[in-house]
Amino acid sequence: MARLPILIASRLWPAAAVLFMTLVAAQGAPAVGVDVLAEGFEQPLGVVAAGETLYVLEKTGQVRIVEAGRVDDVPFLDLSSAVSTRSERGLLGMTFWPEEAASGILTEVFVHYSNRQGDTVLARMPIRDGQAVPEAAVTLLQVDQPFPNHNGGQLAFGPDGYLYLGLGDGGLANDPLRAGQDPDTLLGKLLRLDVRTTPYGIPDGNRYAPDEGRAKVWAEGLRNPWRFSFDAVTNTLWVADVGQNATEEVNRVAAGTAGGHDFGWSTLEGDACFRRDGCDATGTTLPVATYRHEGGLGRSVTGGYVYRGDAIPDLQGWYVFGDFVSGNLLGVDGEAVADGAVTPTLLAKLGFPISSLGRTQDGELLVVDFGGRILRLAPR
Secondary structure: OOOOHHHHHHHHHHHHOOOOEEEOOOOOOEEEEEEEEEOOOEEEEEOOOEEEEEEEEEEEEEEEEEEEEEEOHHHEEEEEOOOOOOOOEEEEEEOOOOOHHHOOOOEEEEEEEEOOOOOOEEEEEEEEOOOOOOOHHHEEEEEEOOOOOOOOEEEEEEOOEEEEEEEEOOOOOOOOOOHHHHOOOOOOEEEEEEEEEEEEEEOOOOOOOOOOOOOHHEEEEEOOOOEEEOHHHHHHEEEEEEEOOOOEEEEOOOOOOOOOEEOOOEEEEEOEOOOOOOOOOOOOOOOEEEEEHOOOOOOEEEEEEEEOOOOHHOOOOEEEEOOOOOOOOEEEOOOOOOOEEEEEEEEEOOOOOOEEEEEOOOOEEEEEEEEEEEEEEEOO
């Protein structure tokens, strides 16, 4: 059974809608809650900040603009006619050039979506008069998807200036293609591209560079890296990888580390053996945090960001993330992570499916409710 949020949302949300938000932090954890910023979205999957403006991705293919809490009637981008939304497909990721996002003056946008045939598309398109122009889009990469789930999602620039894209293992269950450990497929991988050249270049340090094709791979051994992020202060990479039937995991890679990491799937699920036909984990980068499904924290890790805002001082340096199934907001004290996997701390029981988190330009965190809202993390 797949664990990416989108697949199970249709049967989870009706029940979740009647739950009340419960703010119950673990003893000793920072006290946090959420305030609603905007609502009325259709299956939102992400939120990206540029200056003071927020851009909300909807699974169905539109990107909506939020300014001062108001949702514009005209979408920033409309790919609804080009996007498949079956299962875990849809408009899955978006990012801007970092320097343009900081200034709010935008000229180009990068998007990751599932086309009508269900394949992964990475495209770039110009922005004119405040609107993306899909008619002028350039396709950088297209990857065949054998099943409609485990498509990954996140698209982000790293501190090295390169564009990173996370792809899942292609779907179904139990990695039937063995994609996670197959160097000849882009599935189950974290890709890294130099998009400052045309159409793109292969950066030094990628796992298989300069081998053509698989040279795009920066790291491997991933099941479904739905969301990953870079710490705005330390540049550390945090990758949340959705588990199969037992364990959710969070991986961390220190800044300046060369590519070539193997996060273990499907030899491992989390830090435990998964394959009965062999469990050689030599050279594997083990997760820094895991939680078991039976433990009550959740069953589908969403991922998040390291908190670097000012509103919640006690949360400084914590990696804050969510779980779609439980609706729990979780955290890992980034300063306390050492050898071996820790169990995340329960920060709050929000009671709704958390499909993504976002980060404002001033370091505050946003929470995306798949039911249609954008919320802001706040002290309690």
